[in-house]
Amino acid sequence: MEFINITGQVEKIVEDSGIEEGLCLINAMHITASVFINDAEPGLHRDFQEWLEELAPHAPVSQYDHNTYEDNADAHLKRQIMGRETVVAITEGEIDFGPWEQIFYGEFDGQRDKKVLVKVIGE
């Protein structure tokens, strides 16, 4: 399990889009991953990991019907708690963040390539 700060990369895409007023969708392209907004504090990220493991434990893998050819059912559950996507506002060409808001990619099944979709609309 790993949380990667993608704020800078999303900001670059918004800047390059030239859009001044609009919305920006950021979503994980894997169904065992999340995009979410929260604090960039390493202690909190450890808390998230421990908490998700309690709410949707990986082991024993046999507890899940999904785990026949795969063993990642818990990753699908964890992603529902953390969410697939986030939508942010763009105002005067910049993402309209509250204090401490940072965008993270959360991977719950480590064997996957990390892919994020960023879509900017507006004018």
Place this chain on the structure above:
Amino acid sequence: MEFINITGQVEKIVEDSGIEEGLCLINAMHITASVFINDAEPGLHRDFQEWLEELAPHAPVSQYDHNTYEDNADAHLKRQIMGRETVVAITEGEIDFGPWEQIFYGEFDGQRDKKVLVKVIGE
């Protein structure tokens, strides 16, 4: 509890809209239901149901203050975990799906009519 794959119906609406670049909002119109994106694997859907029942059990119904005239408090809680809505990108006239992404309507209080709102914006 039931999960219905609505991907084909949403794709048809997006196609009919003629929109090439934009966003599509899909939300449940009932507050005891969800729209979410995950895997179309029946074993996983059974896992979701069992897991939601553990996190927000239906019985005993008396454990919830909401259950005076109704007995569906747990359905309101389950819907918070699974989410009310999803937003997807439209690129070159098609929904921009990652691998295995499918859109589901989840009903947690079986006595309701199923109603979903799909809104497409862009150009």
Place this chain on the structure above:
Amino acid sequence: MEFINITGQVEKIVEDSGIEEGLCLINAMHITASVFINDAEPGLHRDFQEWLEELAPHAPVSQYDHNTYEDNADAHLKRQIMGRETVVAITEGEIDFGPWEQIFYGEFDGQRDKKVLVKVIGE
């Protein structure tokens, strides 16, 4: 913990925007708060509070790595369950609500100012 019904204020902003067809993003600007859509029923709100306290207990505060200078790790977890934001459709100048849908601001760390962002796009 407190849930504030902000539906009327959001409706006013949508009306003032003059937008007839579009999307409206409503998000909490604090990472220990949520914006979500559910029922305006006080019993259910008590159920939400008790349930969130079970899933992500505040005490003992020492159970969370985040709680060194702060003691609000549980508020960050609760906000992940309830969600940061919601997106609603605007049709013929009005928010396209299902029956009983109301928009709430949920605060999980009471010491913060309450700030919500509302962004309306469309035409």
